[in-house]
Amino acid sequence: RAKYLIAASGIIDYLPALENMRNVYDYAGYNLHVCLICDGYEMADKNVGVFASTAGNAEVVFPLGWFTSEITLFTQGLFEVNDELGQKIQQQGYQIIETPVEQFLGEDHQMTGVELTDGRVIELEAGLISMGSKYHAQYLDTFDLEKKGGNLVTDKMARTSHPRIFAIGDLKVGLNQVVIAAADGALAATQIWRDIRRSQPPKAANTDRVLR
Ligand SMILES: Cc1cc2nc3c(=O)[nH]c(=O)nc-3n(C[C@H](O)[C@H](O)[C@H](O)COP(=O)(O)OP(=O)(O)OC[C@H]3O[C@@H](n4cnc5c(N)ncnc54)[C@H](O)[C@@H]3O)c2cc1C
Structure with missing residues (x-):
């Protein structure tokens, strides 16, 4: 869900x-x-x-x-x-x-x-x-996401080839470093918020407070 x-x-x-x-x-x-x-x-x-x-x-x-x-x-x-x-x-x-x-x-x-x-x-x-790595991503197999080697391909906001699935850190193509994983998390969360925001109208203004 x-x-x-x-x-x-x-x-x-x-x-x-x-x-x-x-x-x-x-x-x-x-x-x-x-x-x-x-x-x-x-x-x-x-x-x-x-x-x-x-x-x-x-x-x-x-x-x-x-x-x-x-x-x-x-x-x-x-x-x-x-x-x-x-x-x-x-x-x-x-x-x-x-x-x-x-x-x-x-x-x-x-x-x-x-x-x-x-x-x-x-x-x-x-x-x-x-000796290579095991990717903890079997639960994504049904989505047939784009990969390079074992890594998930993402755009600059950490979005995979599925519009509502994001991948951060070592799972995705890129440098395996803690700061990258943390930054990816911020990018993914920001993009998800943008998507949700754009799909909803802004909050209605309180008409009592609108200056005339
Ligand atoms: C020995 C070693 C030394 C390193 N040294 C450095 C260093 O000096 N500097 C640096 O920047 N980076 C270092 N790294 C790399 C760094 O640890 C990783 O790049 C970083 O932790 C990746 O973050 P992540 O969130 O992608 O994954 P992780 O930190 O691996 O976190 C993934 C988490 O998800 C959990 N998990 C897995 N499957 C599931 C599931 N199905 N459901 C729920 N949870 C699940 C795992 O148990 C784990 O806790 C090192 C790595 C290793 C192994």
């Missing part, structure tokens, strides 16, 4: 699927990052492991290279590094490790490396997970 809907349910990042997920949660959000834009500076000049799930999201090693030159890409055995990507990575002097990760190592939420399934230990000073 709602006249308008603002979808604000965000996304959740996929994490390395280890048998013991507690081990991932011990470090994720500390020095095992998920957001280059948010936390890139914390990886400056550090020995960083990038944990990717596709050749596409492995490309994050290149913008990360602005912060640090010591980068190891962990494919976790999930995808093949094609010749073009392999060459680009080699040219930058980054390492590639295809053996899956057994567990993250460290203490007090500070990850210091990984143990691989073949028993090797690789030392690291920070990590960046780049």
Whole structure:
């Protein structure tokens, strides 16, 4: 029965699927990052492991290279590094490790490396997970809204391709940052108010108070 809907349910990042997920949660959000834009500076000049799930999201090693030159890409055995990507990575002097990760190592939420399934230990000073995200937007599937990748396409007032459905924050195309999500909310609310206002006549003047 709602006249308008603002979808604000965000996304959740996929994490390395280890048998013991507690081990991932011990470090994720500390020095095992998920957001280059948010936390890139914390990886400056550090020995960083990038944990990717596709050749596409492995490309994050290149913008990360602005912060640090010591980068190891962990494919976790999930995808093949094609010749073009392999060459680009080699040219930058980054390492590639295809053996899956057994567990993250460290203490007090500070990850210091990984143990691989073949028993090797690789030392690291920070990590960046780049494995895509799950969009909390299944409830919108019936509307067949326009998307780019997984993100909802919106106009400058956060309106989707449906005139009465708005999407804000991480669900939509744009930068995944708190201030953007908050600003989107203000835009969507303002536009909804405008729509409602334009569909209704202004309040009738109190004729007793009209000056003659
Ligand atoms: C580890 C990490 C670090 C980050 N660091 C920064 C940073 O330093 N600076 C920065 O600006 N941004 C940072 N971000 C990004 C920032 O958190 C997001 O861009 C921002 O929170 C997006 O806001 P949102 O409202 O779109 O979604 P969210 O903040 O994710 O809020 C969505 C909410 O909807 C709820 N929800 C989901 N499905 C449903 C449903 N069906 N019904 C009801 N509720 C539902 C969720 O539980 C959640 O509470 C970081 C993100 C992560 C994961």
